[in-house]
Amino acid sequence: MLDALWHPGYSSLICRFRFRREGLRFCWRPTLLTANRVGTTNLRWRRSKRVHCSNLSIIARSVSSTPFVMDICGGIALAVGLILLPLIATGFSIAFQPTWVVRYVQKFQPEVFYIKRTEDKVVSLTIDDAPHSDITPQILDVLRENKCKATFFVIGENIDLRPDLVERMFNEGHEVANHTMKDVASWRLSPTHFRDQLIETEKRIAKYFSVDHSGRQIKWFRPGHGFYSKSMLEIAKAEGYKVALGSLFPLDTLFTAQAWLISKYLLWRMHKGAIIILHDRQPQKHQTIKVLKMILPVLKSRGYKVVTLSELYSWQGEDE
Numbered sequence: 616m617l618d619a620l621w622h623p624g625y626s627s628l629i630c631r632f633r634f635r636r637e638g639l640r641f642c643w644r645p646t647l648l649t650a651n652r653v654g655t656t657n658l659r660w661r662r663s664k665r666v667h668c669s670n671l672s673i674i675a676r677s678v679s680s681t682p683f684v685m686d687i688c689g690g691i692a693l694a695v696g697l698i699l700l701p702l703i704a705t706g707f708s709i710a711f712q713p714t715w716v717v718r719y720v721q722k723f724q725p726e727v728f729y730i731k732r733t734e735d736k737v738v739s740l741t742i743d744d745a746p747h748s749d750i751t752p753q754i755l756d757v758l759r760e761n762k763c764k765a766t767f768f769v770i771g772e773n774i775d776l777r778p779d780l781v782e783r784m785f786n787e788g789h790e791v792a793n794h795t796m797k798d799v800a801s802w803r804l805s806p807t808h809f810r811d812q813l814i815e816t817e818k819r820i821a822k823y824f825s826v827d828h829s830g831r832q833i834k835w836f837r838p839g840h841g842f843y844s845k846s847m848l849e850i851a852k853a854e855g856y857k858v859a860l861g862s863l864f865p866l867d868t869l870f871t872a873q874a875w876l877i878s879k880y881l882l883w884r885m886h887k888g889a890i891i892i893l894h895d896r897q898p899q900k901h902q903t904i905k906v907l908k909m910i911l912p913v914l915k916s917r918g919y920k921v922v923t924l925s926e927l928y929s930w931q932g933e934d935e
C-alpha cells in the first residue's frame with residue numbers, strides 16, 4: 616500500500632497539503648522509499664538525491680485508490696497565482712473602485728469618509744491641490760455655469776500665491792479644506808512635521824471661515840497622495856479635523872491628458888453618495904476643466920445633485 620511519496624520537485628507546502636488530503640504521508644528523504652512503494656508512476660526512482668526523468672508528472676494511487684495528478688508546472692502556476700491574486704485584486708480595486716469594496720473599507724475605517732450611504736442622487740465633487748493661477752478661475756467658472764458646489768482641498772503654499780482665488784471659492788459657496796502646506800505624501804512626514812503642516816494650512820484657511828456660506832464649518836483634511844497612518848488620523852482628530860478620501864478617483868494623476876477617458880470613466884462608475892476626486896494642478900493642465908464641462912451637464916440630466924463634502928456628509932434627503 617502506498618503510504619508515502621517523495622520527490623524533490625514536490626517539496627512545496629502545496630504538495631504536502633495535497634499529500635495529506637489524499638491520506639499520504641510526506642517524507643523529506645528519498646531513502647525512506649523505494650520505487651515499488653510509489654505505486655503507479657511513470658518515474659524511475661533512484662536512491663540518489665537526483666531523480667532523472669523526462670516527465671515530472673506523477674500518477675499515483677492513494678490509499679482510497681483515487682487517482683490524482685500533480686506536476687511541477689501546476690505547482691509553480693498555483694504558487695505564482697497565489698502571489699499574483701492579491702496583486703491583481705488590489706489593482707482591480709484601485710482601477711475600478713467597486714462600491715462594495717469602498718463600503719467595506721468605510722465600515723472598518725469609520726473615521727475616514729469615503730462614501731455616503733444614501734438613496735438620493737447626490738454626489739460630492741472634491742478638487743485637490745488648489746488653487747492654481749490658470750486653472751482654478753476656469754474651474755470656478757464651470758461650476759458656476761452648472762450651478763454646482765465643490766470642496767477644494769487647498770495647499771498652504773498655493774494659498775500664499777493666490778489668496779484671492781480662495782476668497783472667490785468661499786464667496787461662491789464652495790468649501791475649502793486642508794491638504795497641508797505642500798503636495799507631498801503626508802505619511803512620509805514625521806508626526807511633528809505633519810501637525811505643523813496641518814496647523815499652518817489651517818491658519819490660512821481660518822481667515823475665510825467668516826464668509827463660509829455652508830455654515831456647517833466641518834473642518835476637512837485629505838492626506839497628500841491619499842495614504843494615511845494611524846498617527847495622522849489621531850493628530851487630525853485632535854486638531855478638530857475629519858478625514859476624507861473618496862469613492863471615485865479616475866486616476867487623473869496618472870492620466871493627465873485624457874479628459875475624454877476620465878469623463879467616460881466617471882460617468883460609467885458614478886453612484887449615489889459618491890465622493891469624486893479630481894485635481895487642480897499643473898500636470899493636469901486643462902484636463903479637469905474639460906472633464907467638468909463634460910460630466911456636469913450629464914450628471915444634471917441624470918438627476919444628480921453635486922454638493923460640497925459637508926453637505927454630502929450631513930445629507931438627510933431632499934425636502935422638496
Ligand SMILES: [Zn+2]
Nearest residue numbers: 743744839840
Ligand atoms: Zn494632492
